[in-house]
Amino acid sequence: xxxxFALGTLAEFEGRYADAExxxxxxxxxxxxxxxxxxxxxQLSWLGRTALLAGDFAEARRLHERAERVAVESGFMxxxxxxxxxxxxxxxxxxxxxxxxxxxxVLLDWHxxxxxxxxxxxxxxxxxxxxxxxxxxxxxxxWHRRALDIARRARDxxxxxxxLEGLAGAHALTGAHTPAARLxxxxxxxxxxxxxxxxxxxxATSTASRPRRAQPSARKPTHPNTPSAPA
Numbered sequence: 149x150x151x152x153f154a155l156g157t158l159a160e161f162e163g164r165y166a167d168a169e170x171x172x173x174x175x176x177x178x179x180x181x182x183x184x185x186x187x188x189x190x191q192l193s194w195l196g197r198t199a200l201l202a203g204d205f206a207e208a209r210r211l212h213e214r215a216e217r218v219a220v221e222s223g224f225m226x227x228x229x230x231x232x233x234x235x236x237x238x239x240x241x242x243x244x245x246x247x248x249x250x251x252x253x254v255l256l257d258w259h260x261x262x263x264x265x266x267x268x269x270x271x272x273x274x275x276x277x278x279x280x281x282x283x284x285x286x287x288x289x290x291w292h293r294r295a296l297d298i299a300r301r302a303r304d305x306x307x308x309x310x311x312l313e314g315l316a317g318a319h320a321l322t323g324a325h326t327p328a329a330r331l332x333x334x335x336x337x338x339x340x341x342x343x344x345x346x347x348x349x350x351x352a353t354s355t356a357s358r359p360r361r362a363q364p365s366a367r368k369p370t371h372p373n374t375p376s377a378p379a
Contacts, residue, residue, distance in 0.1 A: 149175045149187060156194060165202040172198060189219040189227035193234055200238050208238045229258050236274055245278050252278070269298045269307040276314045280321055288318035309338035 156171035176191035196211030212234045219227030236251035252275050259267040272295035279287030292314035299307035316331035 149178060149191075153194065156198070160198055160201060165198050168198045169195060185218055185222040186224040186227055189215045189222070189224055190230065192218065193227070193231050196231075196234050196238075200234060200241070205238055205242050209235065209242075212238065225258075229255060233270070236271075240274060240278055240281070243281075245281055249275065249278050265298055266302040266304070266307075269295050269302065269304065270310070272298065273307075273310050273314050276311075276318070280314070280317050283321065285318050285321045288314065288321065292318060305338045305342045309335040312338065 152171045152175040156168045156175070159165070159168035159171065172191055172195045176188065176195065179185075179187040179191050192211050192215035196208045196215060199205075199211060200208035212231045216228055216231035216235065219225070219231060232251045232255055236248045236255065239245075239248035239251065252271050255271045256268060256275075259265070259271065272291050276288045276291030276295060279285075279291060292311050295314065296308065296311035299311050312331045312335035316328040316335065319325070319328040319331065
């Protein structure tokens with residue numbers, strides 16, 4: 149199952165979602181046959197992630213909710229939090245911002261409880277994207293800076309890239325398109341430093357990544373001081 153997970157993840161990375169679905173489905177069946185319920189929860193989440201990347205939000209939500217139920221029933225907290233992470237990602241992409249934030253707050257609390265700071269890189273970035281979609285530039289800057297700080301401490305180029313994309317979106321929200329463009333360039337550089345760029349469905353859905361006029365109601369932060377490139 150570990151080999152199938154690696155192959156499925158590679159297929160997702162390359163945008164071969166049908167192959168990823170097939171590999172994760174095979175692993176799910178084996179885990180169910182063996183009664184490995186924590187593994188079943190993970191396999192359901194990986195299938196849900198594939199559906200999410202492919203743009204099938206309804207199927208992704210169904211799979212992640214099932215993954216969460218299996219994890220809860222088997223007392224497997226990491227599996228529950230893994231499923232909640234993807235439920236938050238899906239909710240944000242569907243525009244269910246309150247639901248996304250509710251899930252993300254639970255994840256922030258849990259990562260703090262287990263003292264796993266690197267796990268909050270994605271969570272902080274997602275809270276930042278939620279703030280951005282609400283037109284809250286101040287909140288977006290705050291959360292994406294936190295994500296960037298954690299990512300740099302963890303020396304994770306992909307996480308650094310995500311945070312930089314978020315900061316670019318926050319700048320674009322205020323009409324500061326030149327620094328936004330620089331940050332997107334820095335994010336692209338960070339991603340390419342560890343491999344090919346991610347397929348488009350996996351890109352951050354931030355303001356900076358799509359044509360859009362700045363929102364007049366967006367609140368500009370008092371002290372941007374935004375870094376323009378990864379350390």
